[in-house]
Amino acid sequence: PLQVQRYLYGALIMLVAVHVIGTFGYHLLTGGRYTWFDCFYMTFITVATIGYGEIIEMTQNPAARMFTVFIGILGAGTLSFLFSTVTVTLVESDLNGTLRRR
Amino acid sequence: PLQVQRYLYGALIMLVAVHVIGTFGYHLLTGGRYTWFDCFYMTFITVATIGYGEIIEMTQNPAARMFTVFIGILGAGTLSFLFSTVTVTLVESDLNGTLRRR
Amino acid sequence: PLQVQRYLYGALIMLVAVHVIGTFGYHLLTGGRYTWFDCFYMTFITVATIGYGEIIEMTQNPAARMFTVFIGILGAGTLSFLFSTVTVTLVESDLNGTLRRR
Amino acid sequence: PLQVQRYLYGALIMLVAVHVIGTFGYHLLTGGRYTWFDCFYMTFITVATIGYGEIIEMTQNPAARMFTVFIGILGAGTLSFLFSTVTVTLVESDLNGTLRRR
Numbered sequence: 010p011l012q013v014q015r016y017l018y019g020a021l022i023m024l025v026a027v028h029v030i031g032t033f034g035y036h037l038l039t040g041g042r043y044t045w046f047d048c049f050y051m052t053f054i055t056v057a058t059i060g061y062g063e064i065i066e067m068t069q070n071p072a073a074r075m076f077t078v079f080i081g082i083l084g085a086g087t088l089s090f091l092f093s094t095v096t097v098t099l100v101e102s103d104l105n106g107t108l109r110r111r
Numbered sequence: 112p113l114q115v116q117r118y119l120y121g122a123l124i125m126l127v128a129v130h131v132i133g134t135f136g137y138h139l140l141t142g143g144r145y146t147w148f149d150c151f152y153m154t155f156i157t158v159a160t161i162g163y164g165e166i167i168e169m170t171q172n173p174a175a176r177m178f179t180v181f182i183g184i185l186g187a188g189t190l191s192f193l194f195s196t197v198t199v200t201l202v203e204s205d206l207n208g209t210l211r212r213r
Numbered sequence: 214p215l216q217v218q219r220y221l222y223g224a225l226i227m228l229v230a231v232h233v234i235g236t237f238g239y240h241l242l243t244g245g246r247y248t249w250f251d252c253f254y255m256t257f258i259t260v261a262t263i264g265y266g267e268i269i270e271m272t273q274n275p276a277a278r279m280f281t282v283f284i285g286i287l288g289a290g291t292l293s294f295l296f297s298t299v300t301v302t303l304v305e306s307d308l309n310g311t312l313r314r315r
Numbered sequence: 316p317l318q319v320q321r322y323l324y325g326a327l328i329m330l331v332a333v334h335v336i337g338t339f340g341y342h343l344l345t346g347g348r349y350t351w352f353d354c355f356y357m358t359f360i361t362v363a364t365i366g367y368g369e370i371i372e373m374t375q376n377p378a379a380r381m382f383t384v385f386i387g388i389l390g391a392g393t394l395s396f397l398f399s400t401v402t403v404t405l406v407e408s409d410l411n412g413t414l415r416r417r
């Protein structure tokens with residue numbers, strides 16, 4: 010259980026880090042044409058896989074799209090891992106109760 | 112198992128609450144320019160991470176986008192948690208059968 | 214394990230049913246202005262939560278959007294349930310191996 | 316555990332394969348009108364279910380949309396399976412610790 014808890018905290022820290030990296034990265038790759046909040050928002054809708062659309066115009070900006078692939082793999086991957094650790098934490102606490110009753 | 116069932120019901124209640132908050136919030140933040148149903152629809156496609164696009168025009172409305180981040184974290188987070196509790200409920204009932212046969 | 218397998222098959226049948234209902238529903242609600250394939254495609258990108266955009270124009274069609282909420286809940290819900298049963302099937306087969314070795 | 320690890324590696328290989336197939340497929344189905352990277356990007360946002368929009372214009376290209384359904388089922392299905400194997404790997408390692416302590 011301790012191991013899973015460490016994974017859970019690690020995933021949360023990674024998620025915050027991905028948002029910081031994403032916000033700075035989009036700001037840099039668009040030459041500051043978008044507000045810091047828009048760069049954060051683009052990162053968020055990517056990591057959460059909501060994907061309303063490319064908040065940051067990227068049709069002529071392959072570097073920004075490559076960065077999006079990087080943020081997507083890292084961010085959405087970490088988010089899925091986070092939910093896995095939540096499931097395992099629930100299984101663990103549930104299983105302990107079941108085994109104790111036997 | 113009782114604990115997980117309580118979590119499951121809690122998640123369902125939270126999901127309904129998020130939709131009520133989202134519908135009211137978008138209505139307020141857009142000065143009533145959208146129908147109640149459109150505000151609900153915007154909340155739904157966000158929480159379900161379908162994200163067809165921003166139903167509510169928000170390019171010049173950072174407050175509405177911040178609210179979207181809030182609804183996304185709360186709603187999509189709760190939805191994932193709900194599916195975790197469903198998985199754990201299935202594991203539990205399956206495991207009970209397996210252990211009983213031993 | 215038999216119970217979980219039945220859930221898995223049930224979810225697959227439900228997914229096919231949702232696509233049939235979605236295809237017919239969108240065709241009906243748009244007065245046949247879209248091809249059968251476009252109606253199926255709209256259903257698919259909703260159930261899979263890909264959500265490129267509203268393939269079917271629905272800005273002035275609240276009935277079609279209400280139908281989308283219905284398809285989204287039923288379809289995406291069933292898909293998530295399907296993945297839960299896959300996880301449980303893997304846990305079960307894995308656990309059997311672990312317990313056998315003890 | 317060995318079985319699950321094999322599934323995990325298999326899913327990773329399949330994910331890479333889907334991206335190769337997707338990139339070539341979109342290039343072919345659009346007559347080379349899009350860059351290789353755009354074809355890869357369209358595959359990626361489909362498999363990750365981010366779905367910003369149809370990067371590849373497909374309104375008049377039902378073959379490309381049928382290919383998208385194929386890539387979506389194969390790719391997003393494999394990705395979900397991958398996350399299932401990660402969850403099971405965590406459950407397994409966690410369970411081993413719990414049972415050892417009993």
Ligand SMILES: [K+]
Nearest residue numbers: 059161263365
């Ligand atoms: K999406």
Ligand SMILES: [K+]
Nearest residue numbers: 060162264366
């Ligand atoms: K979208």
